[in-house]
Amino acid sequence: DAGVIQSPRHEVTEMGQEVTLRCKPISGHDYLFWYRQTMMRGLELLIYFNNNVPIDDSGMPEDRFSAKMPNASFSTLKIQPSEPRDSAVYFCASSPALTTGNTIYFGEGSWLTVV
């Protein structure tokens, strides 16, 4: 089975530019998560969706960040305008259900550098 697929794997962009990160969850998984990982703050939950509906976006740092899930097989995380402090690894993850016995499965991550 294909795992969670993220693109791009690496992106270097200039401050002020728009960044769009993409994710394809594992087929049949009802939950999709976006995490950000930095050395300083570790792995932080930004937002998660259930059946394409955003459930909790309390971790989204500010209005420059937005996430969408137009269908069950695709999600985007957008940063506009980007800033150097947004440099991090952004992980997308999915889960079949949030019940005992299930966990989340991570993609390979998108490594973002804002200069």
Added chain:
Amino acid sequence: QKEVEQNSGPLSVPEGAIASLNCTYSDRGSQSFFWYRQYSGKSPELIMFIYSNGDKEDGRFTAQLNKASQYVSLLIRDSQPSDSATYLCAVGASDMRFGAGTRLTVKP
């Protein structure tokens, strides 16, 4: 704010020794506990999960949970150099929170 705390390490053990990794959490209502391993430059991968008080063993790995003390640990027996990685404790379900991780180095 639901907190997950791990001893920051780094932790260094000789090959063949037991590595002990610890984690505490703040939310008494938490029901699900996970240990992930993350190699440098890679994504986290699940190695153990535990839901009930007590021990759970899987090969060389043993997870221990004490809900009264809000404490979960991971023991790695017969540590190998390939176990060198950062170990992340995670707590929760839909709002899964991760600790900062403990970097483990197993020296040959």
